[in-house]
Amino acid sequence: MYVYLEFVRKSFFERYVYRANSFIYLAGSIIRLMVMVSVWKVLLDSGISPEGVTFVDMMSYVIINMIVTTLISSNMTSRITAKIKTGDIAIDFIRPVSLKYSLISEQLGINLFRGIFNVIPVCLVALLFFNLKFPNSFLDVVMFTISIINGIILMFAINYILALCSFWLKTGKYNERYLRTLFELFGGTFIPLWFYPQFLYKLSYYLPFRLVTFDPISIYLGKLSLEASLKVITTQLIWIVCLYLLERYLWLKAQNYIFIQGG
């Protein structure tokens, strides 16, 4: 169990060595924030949109989105593909640690580093310069916290399943990009789903992506009633369980594949 904590630590410190670069990355994040702010300011000039979204809503949306996408970012697929190519993957099968958890903890280390050195400063900047909205009730806060944690777990599950698939599909980086595009489209990371045309909005209900950031943020902004929030959380849990089963199945198949192919 503590081994995985070590992985987190290791990944974190590997990035820490190059922390000078973080200042430049921070500047980059602030620039992207500026772009979003300028765009939404101009668009929501009139005050409140027909969907009931204000500029302050959007600011909070953008910030929380930034936090979550940093925490769920993943290059697990590329890493696995690289290991398969070089043959290093054999080492991972010999080691007495679970491939799944070692991969995930390493990713967590990376994301935590970015979280601390990148996201927190950006949030501080945002707090200083803009009015951000905070949840209306304590219940909302609780619901939000639960749903965001679920969302993160959910996304990690999806990313891990994709990583597993690289045993069959050869190209890693393109698959990652496909997933990111899908996530951007159906998770509302660029434009909130409130503004989507009808057919896309309906489609987004069949996919798990909206459950990762969009729905939790809706809870935060008080746009969902108590029942709706509970429904979101339940749906998240159902998806997590299904994905877990899928992942176990894929893992078995992957092991068979390796032992036949020789890695």
Next chain:
Amino acid sequence: MYYFLLYLNFIKINLQSIFEYRKAFWYGQVCMITSYVTDIALIWVLISRFKTINGWGPYEIMFLYALNLCAYSIAGVLLRKPTIALPSMIQSGEFDDILIRPLNPFFYTITREAAMYFSQLTVSAVTLTICIMKLQLTINPASVGMLILVIISGALIQGAIDLFAAIPAFWLIKSDSIKDLLIGDIRSFTRYPISIYNRSVQVFLTLIVPYAFISFYPAQFFLKKNDFIMFHPVFQYLTPAIGIILIVLAYKFWNAGVRHYNSTGS
């Protein structure tokens, strides 16, 4: 002249090796096309929902985006890979391989690493065509000529910026974050008309890192707009001049970098 053909040969060879991996090539192309089309679709969705952004309608914004992407992809053919590869080439000593050849190191480096950004080019070309039709822009030899000129000069500007991001590798050890900043983050400003940003950003994008000359100012010409904010209307014609000046500066900067490499090694 002989050398020009030789450099073309290098490019051809690189493309040949890329096409060798047919399946992976097409899979990647489809992926990239999907990604860019989604990008454009999202912007289009956003702007058509809100009708305009600072007076720019959805097709006009797409026009901006397509101009940008076109210049970016043309610049990328020669300059994307060297920009990414230069730091590691210098670190590993691979750059020595370039210096032992009887060729100009600049041209050899960029043609050696040439690549084809097929997906970007198609997406931008198709989008441009759609926009031109929907916006009913005048099509005559003059405007077509101007468009080609603007795209090529835009590519020069983008290429020069790429080079300015990569050349510090001759002096610094880990410089890829600068590249990410210049080419990734700052470039994201150009998705929208720069009139939506505050003054200092506009000045920055015009005079310091002149991304605005790639799409924003030329777009004024084509779309018959008058959105010059604080700058003079003549700016819409300046793109070719800026392109040439920048690329010459970048070349001089490159030479300075190589001279530094000559005295300090790797």
Next chain:
Amino acid sequence: MAFIEVNNVIKDFKIYKKQKGFTGSVKSLFCSQYDIKRAVDNISFKIDKGELVGYIGPNGAGKSTTIKMMCGILLPTSGNIMVNSRIPYVNRRENAMRMGVVFGQRSQLYWDLPVCETFDLYKKMYRIDEKRFKQNLSFFIELLGMQEFLQRPVRQLSLGQKMRANLAVALLHDPDIVYLDEPTIGLDVVAKNRIRHFIKEINRERAVTLVLTTHDMDDIEQICDRLIMIEKGSILYDGSLKEFKDKYCDGYILTVVFSDESARPNDPRFKVIKEEGPKKTILCSREVINMAEAVTLLVRSHNIVDLSIKEPEIEEVVRKLYEKDSENYPSTIAATGEND
């Protein structure tokens, strides 16, 4: 004037001192502190056309720095270098046209294309005449046995095949001078021999000047006439290989099996350094007694069952030279029986 002249060349590098902590990194933006490391300290040598020179030294001695300056990649801090009446770091391109380089650890071949296409490319790069190109190519194909893999993409070749192709590429344009950096590294014995044979052939047939840097002393033994040894930026030795062995490898070893276990040579000129029953390992110095005399003496005074002579290997000698202090070379270094 000699073909290659290196005159009083000094090369200094600035090593920037990393300052600790955050304030340190900020300070270093404005005033960096550095040490000066002298990689090459006033070295001079001359190489004539057609020589086959081995250039050796421990890692960090200044070998690759010198070679880089001779190739035109690096500028000397002071002193000058002339290769075939050209200054390599000033007339870089002209010099490059007449020069060939082989890197043992890096390949100059195009990864995805068949070998023959790489040759075509270099033909264009060096503006080789079509007729000459065909001549050279068939010569190398035969000498290096490349016919079997000419059409195969480079990524499918073995290390030995790649090295052969690399050698051919370096020589296609009839260079006057070829620098070989670790050409036999990682190769099996057969491949190594083949490469060494090829290098000697080329040198003989075409009077190509060759400078070889290597850590494999067998390469030197088998190929080079002349040896230049560099350590800590200065030249330790510059002369023929034979003289080197004579000068530094003075001792030799006689391994004698006596019929009588207790028998041992009495003469003080014989030093017994190891005893395994009747088999005794004896060290002698050439200065003191030559081999023929030593053997005759032993055979005459004792009953001998078996006798073998071992000449010192330069590997041993070189190792000892590397290990010694720079001010303190012994005039004789005997090969001991340690490696038996």
